Amino acid sequence: MRKLACVLAMLSALGCSRTRLLTVGSKNFTEQIVLGEIVAQQLERRLGVKVERKLDLGGTLLAQQALRSGEIDLYPEYTGTALTAVLKLPPSSDPAAVLERVRTEYRKRWGLEWLDPLGFDNTFAMVVRGPDARAAGLETLTDAARRKQGWTLGVGYEFLQRPDGLAGLLATYHLPMAGAPKSMDLGLLYSALEQKQVDMAAANATDGMLSVLDVKVLRDDRHYFPPYQAAVIVRAESLAAHAGLRAALDQLAGKISADVMRDVNHQVDGKHRPVAEVAREWLATIR
Numbered sequence: 001m002r003k004l005a006c007v008l009a010m011l012s013a014l015g016c017s018r019t020r021l022l023t024v025g026s027k028n029f030t031e032q033i034v035l036g037e038i039v040a041q042q043l044e045r046r047l048g049v050k051v052e053r054k055l056d057l058g059g060t061l062l063a064q065q066a067l068r069s070g071e072i073d074l075y076p077e078y079t080g081t082a083l084t085a086v087l088k089l090p091p092s093s094d095p096a097a098v099l100e101r102v103r104t105e106y107r108k109r110w111g112l113e114w115l116d117p118l119g120f121d122n123t124f125a126m127v128v129r130g131p132d133a134r135a136a137g138l139e140t141l142t143d144a145a146r147r148k149q150g151w152t153l154g155v156g157y158e159f160l161q162r163p164d165g166l167a168g169l170l171a172t173y174h175l176p177m178a179g180a181p182k183s184m185d186l187g188l189l190y191s192a193l194e195q196k197q198v199d200m201a202a203a204n205a206t207d208g209m210l211s212v213l214d215v216k217v218l219r220d221d222r223h224y225f226p227p228y229q230a231a232v233i234v235r236a237e238s239l240a241a242h243a244g245l246r247a248a249l250d251q252l253a254g255k256i257s258a259d260v261m262r263d264v265n266h267q268v269d270g271k272h273r274p275v276a277e278v279a280r281e282w283l284a285t286i287r
Contacts, residue, residue, distance in 0.1 A: 023071070023072045024039050024040040024072050025066055028057060031122065033275055038055050039076065041279050045283070046244065057075075058087065064155075067235065070235065073235060075232070080098060084162065084163045091224075094230055113235075115232045116253035121126070123205045126169075126220070127193065127217055129193060141219065145192050151199055156181050156202065184187070208268070209268075235251070251286070
């Protein structure tokens with residue numbers, strides 16, 4: 001009986017250790033996967049534990065559900081996305097106010113904690129080909145609205161339905177359109193722009209391709225898009241269960257600038273380097 005009790009105790013302990021295994025998630029585009037890997041490696045090196053990865057989960061709502069259900073313990077998200085797409089609240093142009101609102105609501109509704117921002121704001125970027133912008137003198141989205149020829153717009157799938165996406169953009173700027181937008185995977189937007197399948201793309205401000213292609217980001221001069229500060233969201237239960245988890249994550253706060261994010265994105269998308277290698281290389285630059 002004593003041996004049986006010991007075996008059962010050992011199995012119980014093993015089961016508990018498995019349930020306590022930290023799991024990092026991410027959404028399904030390059031920047032999210034890179035951030036997820038950076039976070040996972042940071043926890044492994046600072047906490048000395050094995051971290052499970054569930055990267056490339058899908059869109060915003062799938063990642064949010066995985067976090068709420070406990071399938072994952074944490075994942076990187078953007079404040080403007082949380083405010084409008086998840087909480088269904090009106091957009092705001094004040095970064096501090098948006099962060100405080102999402103922090104309060106996530107904690108109250110779901111017991112989820114927003115940590116301090118990582119250091120960059122990945123707002124939407126409406127991008128056109130450089131030669132087209134120079135020929136027409138395009139600097140802003142208001143300039144683009146004066147174009148007589150309609151725009152052929154390329155967008156990611158979420159942009160069509162998001163409350164901070166296409167409908168509000170068109171209502172704010174009244175961009176002339178040449179037919180319905182062409183929806184596609186985010187990774188295809190720049191090739192579609194280069195191949196002239198579209199002549200404007202709803203991209204992101206930290207896309208790696210922005211640093212290497214001859215393209216122009218049109219300024220959002222009417223401040224339609226809310227701030228999208230990147231930060232890690234963590235289950236409060238996970239913070240309580242894992243000593244040192246918050247401190248390890250806090251070491252990343254403010255360390256990733258927009259330039260850094262564009263560079264690491266390009267290392268993966270443009271140079272086709274392994275995500276784990278790029279993440280490890282960047283983490284070696286911080287203490």
